[in-house]
Amino acid sequence: MTDIIGYILMVIGVLFDIFGCIGLVRFPDVYNRLQAATKCVTLGTITLLVGVALIDGWSPMSAKAIICAVFILITSPTAAHAIAKGAYASGVELWEKSVVDKYAEEVEKS
């Protein structure tokens, strides 16, 4: 039973990875690409690792998989935040159909 749940989780994870990478190729802007790819690929990889841990049962491999999942859950949003701030500071333009830019308003106000 846990094997079946693990395989279902792994298939869901690979599907989320594929959708995130399609978003990385298809979206028009650095910021759009960042939000699509980071969220989808983080969820997909964590689901994949949890599926691996469920299939393998109580073993060192599943312990390492859980540690890896927690690590990715902490570090991936941090890296995305740092890249977004760095991209804005290095002067990348927003897409021309973007409607709002709150960060520029905040910088102008302060």
Add this chain to the structure above:
Amino acid sequence: METFALIFYIGLLACCFLCLYRIGRGPSAPDRTVAIDILGTVIVGFCAVLGLVTGKDFYLNVALAWALLSFIGTIALAKFLEGRSFDD
């Protein structure tokens, strides 16, 4: 198990090639940084699948080390893009 493994390999390899397309094509440096970060996360998942299929658990050690190094490299590139030095 083997047919399942083939499906997972093909899906994750497609992800890797899409990321490589963005690394080669991306018009600016932040695009390439985003794609490198995503490629590292996909490869961590790939290592986990390899460890499950082959039954050898040193692939998970590779995955842990890869996640750590990918995070550090991405943070360093982001600080470089922001135009600050590394000690503030």
